[in-house]
Amino acid sequence: MSNDDIITARAELTRRIAAIEWRAGPTQLTPDIERIRELARHHHLPAAVDAANQLRLALARGERGVPVHRLLQLLGQAVVTDRAEAPRRAA
Secondary structure, X not given: OOHHHXXXXXXXXXXXXXXXXXXXXXXXXXXXXXXXXXXXXXXXXXXHHHHHHHHHHHHHOOOOOHHHHHHHHHHHHHHHHOOOOOOOOOX
């Protein structure tokens, strides 16, 4: 995966997270969070995958408001600062 691919992936993930911030109703966030998690996994961004999982679980527990927004911020930070891992290859 090239550096340009990572830059493009980070920009897309950041755009999706920003769009979520303005959406009403946390129950509508689950499909978006799942898509972000899938993209982060595809681009080997493990901290972003973990943050998306934390957010997904918080929404499943029924959390709303400030905790959800803090987790969205955490997800955004993870996308920007995560170091891409090289894909693991089977021996």
